[in-house]
Amino acid sequence: MSSVLYDTPGPRAKRRNVLYTIVFLAVLAVGAWFVLSALDEKHQLDADKWSPFVTDSRVWTTYLLPGLTETLKAAALSIVIALPLGAALGIGRLSDHRWVRVPVGVVVEFFRAIPVLLLMMFASAVYAEFTTVSSDFRPLYAVVTGLVLYNASVIAEVVRAGVLSLPRGQGDAAVALGLRKGQTMLYILLPQAVTVMLPALVSQLVVIVKDTALGGALLGFAELLSQNRQITANYGANTIATFTVIALIYIVINAILTHLAGRLERRLRQGRKSAAVTIPAQGEAAEVKTGVVSDA
């Protein structure tokens, strides 16, 4: 146990650390006691508020699992549509033609600057006004549309950074072999860029899963978070228990994805020792990943 920031503790420092540990533990205990007593006072700790999640399988089959399915469905649809769209936008931003590069750049920057919630609300209103999508499916469509627009522009930036991170010689060699621009991109640059940007893309998936909850809170999308109303209504106002369980489900899914991103990155680093680079995650995903200084 040592770090560059402090000396290896001697006898005095060890005593001091023990003291700090005790003080910090006391602070945590006081905090925990305060929270638990507040919960207890409102009868949120009663066994019958928590036991349905263990004893009554209907909580899971009627509410939580269908909600989780909707969440994952929206996330999967969004990433599947956003990936090709984002790749196209990213390649468009790298185009040699100004009339392609500039408009695509404007589109990408625009959708990155708008809160994804506004995109969802706008999409929902547009579907209601101009299409015949039934109101059952409208929330799903709206959520997916908002997520696709936002994440495609984020992915476009990831793709662009991935292609730009490759050594110049790759593109030059392809041109020297007589490949056309499209062939260079498709056969030489993109396949290499994809491996570099995989971790960033998986981190983006965490952002997508988290953002689906917006649809539940504000657009009436029947995903995981929105199930809390039904559950608390049917199982005796067990608000705290319900939120704890729902949050735990999100945390487990996202922790798995984050872990996967970290493993991918380590494996890619080992695989290619010469060019030990991966693309930093963009936008909000940049904050999800550790140890990354992303560009502005």
Add this chain to the structure above:
Amino acid sequence: MFDFLDSGQYDLLGAFWVTAKLAFYSAIGSLVWGTALAAMRVSPVPLMRAFGTTYVNIVRNTPLTVVIVACSFGLDQTLGITLGGGRSEDIGFRLAILGLVAYTGTFVCEALRSGINTVPPGQAEAARALGLSFTQVLTLVVLPQAFRAVIAPLANVLIALTKNTTVAAAISAAEAAVLMKEMIENEADSLFAVFAVFAFGFIVLTLPTGLILGWAAKRLAVKR
């Protein structure tokens, strides 16, 4: 097309002012909380390190919507913690700040930690050789350099935070997204104009942040 702006029916500037206030207070709060978390995560006390790591891993994997809605349903409606009472809008405003700080602090912490990694080990070693304690090494030598290195990532966090204030709409803090929802319902025939106005509002809020802090990041970067 934009005549709904003149009707005086909607307080557009007021809504964006609430958004700006939400972003401002949350930014200050999460900067403080994130710095405290980062200090815990590099501290010599194992329990603090464990707390910091656990907190960050739990909170940043929870959707912000869940954090904020839980603040309202859990704290306000179930436990009666309103941070001072008042109208439901004011309660929503304060609880939204609480949720935003709890959530954004983790990202500030992670950005700062990566900034601490950019400070050359020799700096901390020299500080220790001078006999400085951990707190002194951190506050006098390492953190000042780390902060200058992470202005650009922190600017990204701030922009994300500004956009995330819209989530406060879920607990009826009277900010821009709430007004947009209302206007979409009332002005269905000028839907695109309504969206354009709000998109413009957020571009006005986020674009200067990126430009100014990007410039500051270049100016203040530690020359090595």
